[in-house]
Amino acid sequence: MKTAAKAAATNAFSARSGSNRLKDKIFSLVVWGVSLVIVAIILGLLALILERGATHLSWDFITGLPSEIEEGGGIGPSLFNSFYMMILSLIVSIPFGMAAGIYLAEFAPDNKFIAFVRICVEGLASVPSLIFGLFGIALFVEMMGLGLTIIGGAVSLAFLNLPVLTRVTEEAIRAVSQEIKQASFSLGATHLQTIRKALIPSAISGIVTGISLVAGRAFGESAVIILTAGVTTSGVMWDFNLLSPGETLAVHLWYVQSEAIVPDAQLISQKAAAVLLIVVLAINFLFRIPLWVRERKLR
């Protein structure tokens, strides 16, 4: 009797263990399968863009002027505007963003007001980009009466990127170990010297990653640009005038695909998408190369 019960118990147990093992197997299989399929799909889509567009790319297309009616228009001015606005917006946002981040990480006392400032930064970071566009219209187009301009677009972009830079800088500087800071102080350095010579160099990898993130975002952003800089270019290459309309490549991609009447819109947008993707990926890589070199050296 006793042995039979025992046998039944072990049997039941082994059956359960068997089903558990099966569940475990199935679960592992599903997780592996789903993950690999998803990653493959996304990478496949990007590869498709590159393959469709990059094979037809030519220098004429990249530097050529766009055409409204005829075939064979290029993306020169849009591409130039993209870079121009990206750089302008970085020039505006990096000093303010980094200074605010340094303040929050280094100087800010731990009180209610600073907690409030932090919520503001976080809140601003979560504001949809479209809202910055609306704000840009109200500020630059209506209040200042500038119309749709490069400077309006660039500053609106800078506002969009400010909170991201602030948070990235704050986090990167906070992550630097206290010992480095104390060592610098004990050498008699002022707070500014400590920040410049010790904290920022130690935190540079985080900060540069953040800058590459916002640079890529500024390059690919479209909603803000449509509202504040318009969907036309001045029509000439190398136009540095801050007050001319500034359609960027991302906007051009949308515009050609949905609004334009050129017969080869499909081809233009395929090529424009490929260029956009290549540049954004390149921005992310290029910004990080110095960091990799530096890490190699430090090792």
Added chain:
Amino acid sequence: MIESSPAVQAAVQGQLGESMKSGSGKAFDRKNRLLFYNSTFKVVCICSAIFVCLILFSILIFMFRTGVLTFKTVPLTTFLFSTDWSPETETYGAFVFIFGTFALTALTLLFSVPLSVFVAVFLAEMAPKWLRNLLRPILDLLVGIPSVVYGFLGLTLLLPKLRDWAQVDLSDGILAGAIVLSIMILPTISRISDDSISAVPQKYRDASYALGATRFHTIVRVVLPSARSGILYAVILGMARAIGETMAIVMVIGNTPQLANALFKPTSVLTSNIVMQIPNVPFDSTWNYALYMMGFLLLFISLLMIVVIRLLQRKGASR
């Protein structure tokens, strides 16, 4: 002993003598200068921090002040609950867009959250080290792909595919939008969830395995519950991105103000409607004010999410 010519020694002594005679004047100047730079720098930093806050507030005030003018001519209940958006007849009911935004976000989360959690579990618990080190940077790169590229993919690839598959004439609508958005926010949600799953202490897993649990049980009963608040944070961030996304949606949603009561029906959400109409509207018109009010609603929703995240973090910290 350093050997040097008498001339050099004399010169050095001369210098020393000079600096002794003039006291520590130079050094004192330098100290003052450094202290001045130091305090100026601090002031600059404070101003920048205040500047960031100021932007948020001016945005809030601008949006609200312009948006609230809508209610001079349009009653609040009409704006919020009427489905009739026809600027030609001065009727501004935004319910279609509000509903569209919520429906689209819900559908997006329905697709992307389970898949993202799978990917996160895979990255944190199952993938071999080389694959993990390969996939994490790739996912980080994917976060930076411009949304207009995803929109372009949706327009040129997804819409024709959906048309064939569902046998409909027009495949624009919230299903297409949700699929595009899911692909967009998947890297974000899975990377943040991955980080929070990786942060679960190894001893929890060891304890679970020691009790005889399988990997399936360990992950579902121990690891995921411990990482719950981090995953929730990731989901809210993804949600914020989905609600505010504009251009990817504009390209696949159809941009027609009708209620999204079917998966394949051209509709419109808050963001797409604003960006499609605002370039053609005079600034001082009720139409424009109504668009700004919709923008204010968006702003309000996204700030509300920050408050929820804050509460979650506080709860997580106190636990």
